[in-house]
Amino acid sequence: MRILDFLLRTRGRGRLHWTDVLSYGYLFLGLVVMFAPVLWLLMSSFKSEAAIGQFPPTFLPYQQKTVSVAGQNKPLPLFTVTQDDGTTRQMAQISRIGIMATMVDPAVPEQTVQVNIQQRQPVNELRFAWNNYSDLFGKFTFSKYLWNSVFITVAATLLTLLFNSMAAFALSKYKFKGQKAVFLLIIATLMIPPTIILVPVFLVINQAGLLNSLWGVILPAVATPTGVFLLRQYMLTIPDELLEAARMDHASEWRIYWRIVLPLSAPALAVLAIFSVMWRWNDFLLPLIVLSRNEFFTLQLALNSFQGELNTQWHYLLAMTVITLLPVTLVFAFLQRYITTGIASAGVK
Amino acid sequence: MSTLELRSIEKKFDQTQVIHGVDLQVADGEFVVFVGPSGCGKSTLLRMIAGLDVPTSGELLIDGQRVNEVGAADRGCAMVFQSYALYPHMTVYANMAFGLENAKVPKDEIARKVQEAATLLRLDSLLQRRPTQLSGGQRQRVAIGRAIVRSPKIFLFDEPLSNLDAELRVSMRSELRELHQRLGATMVYVTHDQVEAMTMADKIVVLRAGRIEQVGSPQTLYEKPCNTFVAGFIGSPRMNFMPVASVLSLASDLPQGAVQVGVRPEHWQPCSAGEGVALTVKGSEYLGAQRLVHALLADGTPIELLLDGEGQLAAGQVVHMRVQAHHIHAFDANEQRLGRTCA
Helix, strand or coil, rough: HHHHHHHCCCCCCCCCCHHHHHHHHHHHHHHHHHHHHHEEEEECCCCCCCHHCCCCCCCCCCECCCCCCCCCCCCCCEEEEEECCCEEEEEEEEEECCEECCCCCCCEEEEEEEEHHHHHHCCCCCCCCHHHHHHHHCCCHHHHHHHHHHHHHHHHHHHHHHHHHHHHHHHHHCCCCCCCHHHHHHHHHHHCCCEEEEEEHHHHHHHCCCCCCCCCHHHHCCCCCCHHHHHHHHHHCCCCCCCCHHCCCCHHHHHHHHHHHHCCCHHHHHHHHHHHHHHHHHHHHHHHCCCCHEEEEEEHHHHHHHHHHCCCCCHHHHHHHHHHHHHHHHHHHHHHHHHHHHHHHHCCC | CEEEEEEEEEEEEEEEEEEEEEEEECCCCCCCEECCCCCCHHHHHHHHCCCCCCCCCEEEEECEECCCCCCHHHHCEEECCCCCCCCCCCCCCHHHHHHCCCCCCCCHHHHHHHHHHHHCCCHHCCCCCCCCCCCCHHHHHHHHHHHHHHCCCCEEECCCCCCCCCHHHHHHHHHHHHHHHHHEEEEEEEEEHHHHHHHCCCCCEECCEEEEEEECCCCHCCCCCCCCHHHHHHHCCCCEEHHHHHHCCCCCCCCCCCCCEEECCCCCECCCCCCEEEEEEEEECCCCCEEEEEEEEECCCCEEEEECCCCCCCCEEEEECCCHHHHHHEECCCCEEECCCCC
């Protein structure tokens, strides 16, 4: 109820001020522009193959009704036929040749009628084609792709957190010669677009023998300048006295890092984890060049390969797209408050 | 047995020298207080003893062993920080157990030691709380508890009471004193508050600008300050300093070369006209048992006097005051004490 109150707040008391109209209109426009394509995708992913190709397209997943007719092997599509005398009647279609269809009344299966296709309308009903989804898990080694994506995302994120936090710990808490230079060097790599280093990265991966291995996608992505920067800025706010107290407490530097600095950097780590999950899950270019064998495909690559040259199975493609979107959406929906608080406290704009 | 010895310790940060050759000996079980104005290097000195900073030159000895090259963890010191530096993500129990865990002490022994320290510091009921759920005084006790559980050779305190309110500070002062007696451990305590130093220390080390001005018991420092700095720093309200020429009538047997004379506010005694010195009252503050009187000497030197709380003194009134000879401190042109030597 409180959420509704919040959403329906107005500036004018009791009635709408003109600024209310303007801002709600603007917000609604934004909502439509950003959300409508996603919603359309979601609805379409529940349409059957035939319904997707239908014109004019419908928003909701309608499907033609079918009936079982005695004497016929398969369920037959149902139509409303307008008869010559103007009355209408529901009939199933057995076959169609040219503009004439052979139809039968399900109640009287022995008697077939020839109907001009202009005279009939398909009977549609609202039906979600769940099999778009369930088929995926049986077919196309989809589960393999899903596993590859999950493995790469989880492994790369864990390694990113580990290595970036170690670098950030050193850069924020130790004083050594060239500390600033190293930090600037790391930050400077932010200026180089990943596309530019794609070829060198490929050569290195090739030399390391990591082509067509999931680790070939994971390892190059582990060190991120953004992550080091974000974590370093956050770790600067951890008082040095805590580390000194730990040193007095006979803690090794590794233990200080593991038991004191890491737990206290949790908000910044959460932010980086969210970013990393999104980056790795949505990554396309690096997997594309590293993984060329079908069994190592990630979901993103599989989506791409699904668009065949001659034939695209849109209903599966759309269902797969929805599944691909889900993890990032969930991560974002549940952890976005960490992003705002984490970014605010990490001093990153 | 845990003694501490500093031999001509110096410390430079880049080009600035903050400690200029400090020599000091601390006996086993002594409670030593470093006192001085802010920036005098007392905390730096403590951090060097702890091993958190490295002396630029000089030798540091604990139990007669040179420890310059020994890391903070292995010196056997425990430190209580000004900000307490409790680990905010750990419970009180985990905070106190952390040091023992690092030393690979068996679990049941950790539990026993933490429980012991908790009982000693009345923290039993707080063991499962986090530092943010504690009051200032409780945090302070946890910080001390964290130091105690490791049974260190030397306790180091870095202005531990400065974040507490006045009342709590007084009670913690006596608690610390009591703790020292119970543990019998060597303790080094840093403060800028001379009252803390006077009330707690066996031995006070007065520092100024990276040099030791005087080392001695509170009484020695009060009765025989080595120079005008120590004389002015120890004791509250501050000692009055007057040019010798203005107070010739106060004492007849001032040592040769005396330039300044110091008298503590509490040592003035009223006398009849013709004796002592004449002072013009400027105003007074009633403190209950006593009255703090602000007055001027004939030459305009401001003087403070602590007198009996009874009796009224109006501004502009002239009073006559004298001081017993042994309460008069004479200093030479270099602000050093004359006459009875300081020790």
